[in-house]
Amino acid sequence: MADLARVAGVSKITISRALSDSPLVNRETRERLQALAQKLGYKLNVSARNLRLRRSHTVAVIVEMKPSHDRTMLDPYPLILLGGISQELTAHGYSVLLTTRQGATAAAVQAADGLILLGQGSRQDAVRRFDKLGLPMVVWGAPGEGDEHVVVGSDNRQGGSVVADHFIALGRRNPVFVGNPNHPEIFDRLNGFVDALAAHGVKPLLIRRDEFTLASGMDAMYSLTERKVPFDAVFACSDLLAMGAIRALNKLGRGVPGDVSVVGYDDMPLAATALPPLSSVRQDWQEGGTLLARKVLAMIGDKTVNSEVLPVELIVRET
Amino acid sequence: MADLARVAGVSKITISRALSDSPLVNRETRERLQALAQKLGYKLNVSARNLRLRRSHTVAVIVEMKPSHDRTMLDPYPLILLGGISQELTAHGYSVLLTTRQGATAAAVQAADGLILLGQGSRQDAVRRFDKLGLPMVVWGAPGEGDEHVVVGSDNRQGGSVVADHFIALGRRNPVFVGNPNHPEIFDRLNGFVDALAAHGVKPLLIRRDEFTLASGMDAMYSLTERKVPFDAVFACSDLLAMGAIRALNKLGRGVPGDVSVVGYDDMPLAATALPPLSSVRQDWQEGGTLLARKVLAMIGDKTVNSEVLPVELIVRET
């Protein structure tokens, strides 16, 4: 910048002002200096600016990356979420610092202006740990009762209730819920499901499955049949579970959707082309990312920010 | 740091040295100062250090995020790659700056110490554009003939040839290749496939499909049948294509693997539990990420670095 100043015959500060579009400098000189900077290939030194401004213009995104823990790494949605976040943040001049939980103690994370937590699953401990940093923080997931932090997530209660209504409309009276309600998100789906069914005097059966795999969905159906539990509808917490359920039901001689209705969750691309095409609940991940980013930015700007839930949509296909 | 110095009764520089484990300060004082820093909750100011050291300790990862362009956003592999990268970089005190191609003009990217390009697909223009920044750069993909930059990728030629050998061993003489050879990666798979087959006097048929969907795989089979082309083996460039092919073949009354052998690519989780369990070529994404990271770090450390291909593995299941 000093070099630029010398070449242009002005002082450093004028360069600084010109390049940041300050109205303090004459329009003509401003444009002249900007053109000059362009021509000489001048690059702003981000560290220097950040040091002076005492901000890093960076938001750390902490992702659960252990494939073993949850299903997080195994489907593409976190990446779409990241896409939404990244787009919104860079549009506002902020950078995305990506970290895993392990790496999150690094100095760079503490230097961030804000924090976004993704896929921390059921572990509230992680949330609290990062809360201690005292940074603006937004979490993706299901809002808990007593938590003070800002949460953005899709409306899992609604996800449960639309499926319930769907089943009721189809005349189903013995629905089953397949999933692991230890995840707050899935707990909410279950609750929405149960409550909406209760309004029609129907009480569903819960069958816990920890894994989100096809095999696990098959297994759930076998186990139900073995226990001679009557059921005519299955709400599975992932499309893979649902597809497993359908496959098992076919093996057991029960038709889908003739004998049993099945609905999955996430509406992954495969769902539309599965056989038969799977009905599923769709969440808008991209929008979720955008919203997460907007909330942190607002918090960084000292605005008051509230948690928010995004509506979901039931895609009715043939199951 | 100045505060720390005052409290400890030493000078700033001693604090600095103590906290960076410099042997210049007495062991006892060093430990005392480190404990003190810990107790007072001192946080290093990264911007200041970066400014002074003229390094950012940051590697920018540029990901193609447009779901429309390629399939990148639609499967989880880029995320696993990111996981490997992130782990390796943070282990060496570097941070991961995540950007899309659009956001890559931001100042923060130019401030990075190195660059990793992911999923830029067939567009070499992007590579060249970032090359101009003059930063250490490593690209994920297939090494081209005349390119000067460092490329890490899995061995797509080998991917093609192992499948060819597999088909030959099964006695297949009329194999088909399904995919879009405009992608350099897929072009290599095709070449490996063709060359390995040629060694046995077999010439495969190429059927171009741009999409990586189930529907596209089905369509390919219908089109082949319509054109009355004889074939007894299908090598599809993705598991979804392969699964579509299998479904279409079943509809057409041709058994898999009885009449036609089918092999997919990527070995996604679904492949193992598909019906019938799908044979597929597996790439080690995590390892790829680690390697990408190691290469940039080496380049940043002014070491000479070469491109590298990772071996792939054919998982033989029932198709």
Added chain:
DNA sequence: ATTGCGGATGATATCGATAACAAATGGAAG
């Protein structure tokens, strides 16, 4: 007693940008 040396610590300048305050210029108002 003086010199030399190694180990430990400190003073100062510096990285590149911007905020706060100062100053120069030109024109309008009295």
Added chain:
DNA sequence: CTTCCATTTGTTATCGATATCATCCGCAAT
């Protein structure tokens, strides 16, 4: 002709860390 204000530009200090070059101390060798 002076005063005042607005517009535009410049001077200096500062953000928090570290490299470079002193300095200080104690002890051994001359």
